[in-house]
Amino acid sequence: MNKKYVPYIIGLPNLGVGLLWAMNMSVIPLFISKLNVSNAQQGRLISMGAFTGIFVQYLVGLLSDRSNFKMGKRKPYMIMGSILSALFLTLLPYSKGYSTAFILAFLFYFFLNFYQGPYYSLIPEAVDENQIGLANGFARVVSVVGSAIIFMLGPKLWDINFKYPFYLGAVLGLLTVIITVFLVSEDTSKYEKPNRISFDFIKFPSVIKLYLSVFMVYMSFGFITPFFVKYCTTNLNISNTDANNALLILTLAGAVFAVPIGKLADKIEKRKVLLLGVVLFALSLALGTFITSKVALFVMMSVIGIGFIAIQITTYSILAEIVPPERLGEFMGMMNLFISLPQFLANNIMGYMLDTFGYRVYFPTAAIAMIIAGIIVLTSRFNKYVSKGISNSI
Template sequence: MKLDYKKTFILGLGFFSASIVWPIYNNYVPIMLEEYIESAALIGAIMTIDNLFAVIFQPLFGSLSDKTNTRFGRRMPYLLIGVPLAAIFCFLIPSAASLASLMTFVIMMNFSMSIYRAPTVALMPDVTPSPLRSKANGIINFMGGLAAVIAYGVGGFLYKSNHAYPFYMASVVMVVALILLYSFIKEPKAVQLEEEEKIHQKDVSKNRSLIFMLFAIFFWFTGFNAVETFFSLYGQYILNIDAGDASILLTSFSLAFLAFAIPAGFIASKLGRKKTILLGIIGALVVFIPLIFIRNQLMICILLVIGGIFWACININSYPMVVEMAPKGGMGTYTGYYYFFSSCAAIVSPILFGWIKDMVGSYEPLFLYACVAFVLAFICMLCVHHGDISKEEMEEEKIKTIAENM
């Protein structure tokens, strides 16, 4: 079996279009809110709307897409509704003339994004054979990382010319991505979703593995989100560097993840997904433990680059493991589970570490906190016994694919 790279890169455009929005949204919407709101805490609360909506609506629309059966497919109707709406409200955000209109556009854009995010991601396992999903997810995440780089780079340049231009760029990218997805991606025929009771009766062990897998996802995103959120303050108060230098240091982590996203999928195809994730967690711990003590910027940069490589091993292979455990016709629902737990971590972790910082009076425990979270993720992963793919299953999938193409 060979991965259809053209189809996979086109699939990645859906993730690309969503990923180009969030850096622009996170960078510039707080500046707009500050014109009307003095409280930083209230601005921060407003900026968590995307994660709250991800927890509430993405599992809902992912599950609904499993049960949808139209001439446009199961997932595509949600893209055809959500993407144009998200593009319109993103386009309108910089034109807001009052707090009420700005909040309306922000809330509606976040809701519209929630409509199509899980169905878009579920398209990948729908059209990609099981053994190739880690490779495909690597490409899709590479596309998402590339979108973030473009959003920061090109978006920053456009923002200097006109504050509205980055939002216009994101809106155009979303519409173009939708046109390409609709034109080139043909969904497989709808399959009937198995009843929840039958799933539970059929394989209790698989359900147990799913629970541990989802908690592993929660814990490693708990560690990652704390570092991502507080590293600039850690740099300022612990490393004695300014926020700009801290941002550059953390960018080395993100760039390493981007560079290793595709190779991480290929490694999993050789070692297996679970082994690759466990290797990634061990590697992340090997990096984060020294960071508890090291204060030298060059050493920190080197370790963060290595950490980004191991983070790719974890992040690229977790979603394919979750959907591997999905019942027939349940890819959207299980995609929703994945985003529910990862989004919960994004909500809980900054609050939890913020509380710890207030208790100890320092940002110094940041990497210790991350290490504890990754250890918990490692323990959970040891209890996961499904979601990988055996050599026998790879051969069966190969024979099945050949037969379908004859």
């Protein structure tokens, strides 16, 4: 394939990734609500996505870094994970009780993380260095498209048959991976195979700072995601459709700004773009408590969409430049620990807080976590990795 098309083709699987994680905010909570469970139980099940992400992506990153299959070191894991995640997602709506739903959801999340980690490692390996921001930016665009598909079609398909959104997610998640695996070539010849497993990311100060900022961003995100639709319907008297429209607006705002932000991150210090995203997100959350109308909610979600897409693009782009290239899969997987662990904690903490204190703590708690993330980014520098020292900030 012509190299100029690779930054775009490599983004296709993120449509499925975006769609499947968007189900975590809309369709899956709706299905779990059908089982008549508490907020704490709903948060516990949804948090399995984050819980499996704590260890799965890291372990698969270690394995893929040290693999040497004929088709490449990332693709086999992408194929296996996408097939099995599609299978368990298809089975999930057939659950008759909470325990069965919990097991099937756990397996779905496990294999979604199983292929997501190698996929994100493949992006910077498949494109030229000066196109990493563009590739990540376009990947976020198609992720937003995937989210938009489920936010627009999910409620409509749900009204026809509540199983249909699950079928849609399974088909698109699998199809986009298969297309990319056959169209994009892996070039791993320039990387040496790591000799040993080493839990030594603490030796990289820039990596630690990035991981800590990511931890607080996703702590904030985890406080919000499983309960947003329920918050809108019970506290703002907004319909399920309008709550999903608010999530759609968030994703569309991200889609509009993803490629420009990706290109901007290729041209200026990426830390500044990351800081901008965190500030926009934090300010929106801080004002969320005072929102009482649908229009104000939509405006808030637009700003959050811009901020969140800036965070997503820059964190992956920064990490690709501050770690040893031959260990990229390992460090990508480790970063997902700092993405998943805070969401696991936040989902469960917020479920308990809502049952105990009510929704008045909903936005303020999330805002405080995002402000802490901003402070970390503001006081940090992310230095580019070179084999014999440290070079300029990025």
